[in-house]
Amino acid sequence: MVLPWILLLVALGLFGLALLTLRPAPVWVPWKLALLVGEFGQRLVVLPLAVGAGSIWLMGAAPAAATASVMACAVAVVLFLRPVWEARRLARELPTRLAAAFGPVPRPVSAFRWRGLLARPVRPVPRTTHAFAPGLDLDLYRATDTPLPAPCVVVVHGGGWDGGNRDELAGFNHWLARQGVVVAAVDYRLAPAHPWPAAGEDVRTALGWLISRADELGIDPANFILLGRSAGGQIASAVGFGLGMPAVRGVIALYAPHDMAFAWGVSRQDDALNSLNLMRQYLGGPPDLARADTYLSASAQHLVSPANPPTLLLHGSLDTLVWLRHSERLASALTAAGRPHLLLELPWATHAFEYHLAGPGGQLTACAVQWFLDATRRQ
DSSP: OOHHHHHHHHHHHHHHHHGGGTSOOOTTSOHHHHHHHHHHHHHHTHHHHHHHHHHHHTTTTOHHHHHHHHHHHHHHHHHHHHHHHHHHHHHHHHHHHHHHHHOOOSSOOOSOOTGGGGOOOOOOOOEEEEEEETTEEEEEEOOTTOOSSEEEEEEEOOSTTSSOOTTTTHHHHHHHHTTTOEEEEEOOOOTTTSOTTHHHHHHHHHHHHHHHTHHHHTEEEEEEEEEEETHHHHHHHHHHHHHOOTTEEEEEEESOOOOHHHHHHHOOTTSTTOHHHHHHHHHSSSSOGGGHHHHHHTOGGGSOOTTOOOEEEEEETTOSSSOTHHHHHHHHHHHHHTOOEEEEEETTOOTTGGGSTTSHHHHHHHHHHHHHHHHHHTO
8 A cells, every 4th residue: 555655755754844943944845935834834744744643543554664754753742842931941941031130020921822923913103205315215004003113123135135125024114013112114225236234324324314304204313223133233233333323222233244344254155145255245345355344334243332223133043145154243242242132042933033924933923023123111
């Protein structure tokens, strides 16, 4: 009978898929597959359960194949559920860590809820588009019940510096706006036509535009948070640390590089992003003497000082696009400088783990970001 052997092949495939919650994805595996497994594994678990049940039913027809299939499915079930168990473990200690780093907040929130895994998408808030510079727009998100003037979170999108736009993960912006802030998702000029520092200059211009129109937009001109993902996290941290503007109360960087010379040194031509080519486009070439100032000004790691704002770093241990070591090194530098910060490391996660706010990575991200916003608002 051939069916037990087909089920065995399916079981082995599910086992291999579930391994992406334990090991970094090989270069030939699309990283978004690892994201799917990490943030939706609690739903995917029905697949090995079904295959395992079918193998047990066919045990008499091919005992060896059925036994191997059941074993592979059992391990796959455990690995698919690993993210939620890890998230639950981290959730128990996260409020204590956040309070130690940034101080207590008046409305502590649950870091992880089992029923939260079934949460519906966030209800959208009103969004308006504004031109803040020639050819550059920003989207302003604001809930109708937000008390004004409100803090403003400036969101800097990712995309490898040569792609992406302000619509990236718009659902997260709607969620942010429901936390009592105004969200400004900004565009910036892209490489290779516009290498660094063009992107940083555009974020600074957006900040200046928002401050100049704070009254009409309902924004507190003395309370800005810079939030960036991946390439946008590099821009946000470099601007936030290098600007020296008291109105910037905090920086949030998700899975971002912060030392561009280090990033060059650990990148390979054949990695998932062809990172060396991206950095050539963005920074003009390797970090030689001719580009030393460019690399330094783009690197928050080298801009750490006692004047830096509080910083929240989030990174997945299994990220194959931006190595966890980038955030670890910045966290160490901030510790040495005595600056308030927290690095939240997610052991199962890869890039873009906050894509699904109801998932294990999304729930922990929401808790940490909400706490950070409340803590910086009280400063």
